[in-house]
Amino acid sequence: METRFHRRVQADLNEILGKYESISEQLADDFFAEFRIGIEKACANPKFFHFDASGLRRCNLERFPYHFPYDVQTDHIRVWVLRHDHRNPDFGMRRF
DSSP: OEEEEOTTHHHHHHHHHHHHHTTOHHHHHHHHHHHHHHHHHHHHSTTSSOBOTTSSEEEEOSSSSEEEEEEEOSSEEEEOOOEETTSOTTTTGGGO
């Protein structure tokens, strides 16, 4: 299954990577690898993850306190936002 991203997800990702790179390049690489694993899991089994309050499915990253809400279409998933677990749950939902 294909993955499509809202145009602002790249900015979300860049901000997070910048934060982790300021600590350690390895930490930023680890975050990116875990994000990609989450995307691969969501593509492989799109209905596996639970729904959140917004009605979108939510993939939580395992090692890092981040998640991404997504919806499932017939041939792709669309990721709407990448955000911290403690961020306001409404952050990024205007994109949807």
